[in-house]
């Protein structure tokens with residue numbers, strides 16, 4: 381999107397994209413793939429098709445930065461020099477941060493839409509009752525709502541297949557609330573009630589024993605006792621230590637722990653947490669003025685989504701254009717906008733749009749779609765998620781058109 385916009389601004393700008401992969405994925409649809417309602421193949425396109433015409437595509441990995449000399453070092457192509465640099469390599473999965481998770485994923489004992497959504501769908505169809513557990517880690521993750529979206533779709537699947545009387549759907553999260561935006565939280569708590577989902581706030585997964593199908597959760601409240609669990613409780617929860625429980629599972633989906641890529645973490649561009657150290661409002665690097673960052677890698681206190689990137693790119697571009705015109709990069713108008721299309725069942729969705737302060741900021745254009753309150757479930761929002769957003773992504777956003 382940035383490269384397309386730069387080329388559209390002036391054909392005299394030399395734009396290089398350093399990108400090693402052959403395929404680009406529309407990841408937001410992986411939630412639907414995991415629930416069997418979207419074809420995985422439709423989420424992929426050859427990189428050559430999405431690469432804007434006119435860029436210099438260097439098909440290689442960035443391995444380190446030399447910001448004092450305005451250079452990026454690559455694996456095979458030597459050093460690339462730049463006047464302005466946009467850093468956007470996304471994030472990486474770090475399953476090793478939860479004991480037993482790598483093995484359980486490798487053996488197919490647990491599933492994740494983040495790594496293999498088709499496998500989620502396979503396991504969901506094999507589920508015939510028992511505990512279906514959905515959870516997420518304590519690290520930042522992309523699309524913070526994705527772990528609960530698949531829980532709602534699975535709960536709907538379980539109900540539609542007459543399995544609800546012999547199933548327990550559990551959603552366990554290290555967070556204290558289901559969603560930070562009050563209007564969205566209210567609807568989601570109603571959704572949880574309607575499905576009879578066992579909502580377990582403040583529980584973080586710390587160990588998975590895939591062979592025995594057991595997960596360990598740590599209770600995250602710094603003060604106060606863990607809730608009591610009666611002997612023989614319906615979920616089979618056992619207290620196994622101080623603020624530590626184990627829960628058996630018949631199906632388990634989770635978001636793996638996530639981190640900035642190693643070459644970012646170990647670079648002079650990272651903050652103390654390892655994320656790209658950019659200004660929250662201008663997206664300019666805090667130490668190197670000709671470097672900007674956006675997307676999942678950026679140390680921004682908002683949800684890591686494609687929707688956020690849609691609003692970040694125009695600000696980065698505006699600031700770079702200002703600098704090219706010998707002005708300051710003083711567009712500080714990024715307000716943390718992000719959005720999370722929370723599918724709450726097959727054919728229903730709530731659209732959370734919000735800023736750094738968790739204000740609910742619905743797009744006025746939704747009214748043209750006859751959606752007057754996007755904090756409530758609506759079938760038209762499902763149509764937006766399944767059909768319109770993929771279309772806008774491939775045909776507008778990647779082509780540099782602001783939507």
Ligand SMILES: Cc1cc2nc3c(=O)[nH]c(=O)nc-3n(C[C@H](O)[C@H](O)[C@H](O)COP(=O)(O)OP(=O)(O)OC[C@H]3O[C@@H](n4cnc5c(N)ncnc54)[C@H](O)[C@@H]3O)c2cc1C
Nearest residue numbers: 401407408410441442469470523526675676684685686687
């Ligand atoms: C299951 C799931 C559901 C989601 N749902 C939604 C949703 O509903 N709505 C939404 O808006 N977002 C959603 N997202 C999040 C969204 O997909 C991401 O926020 C977005 O793709 C991030 O874009 P990015 O460009 O920062 O990173 P990426 O899309 O990960 O792209 C990073 C690129 O950098 C390249 N790269 C990596 N390392 C290097 C290197 N060393 N050198 C050069 N290039 C490198 C990669 O090959 C890749 O092409 C979801 C994600 C998942 C996984």
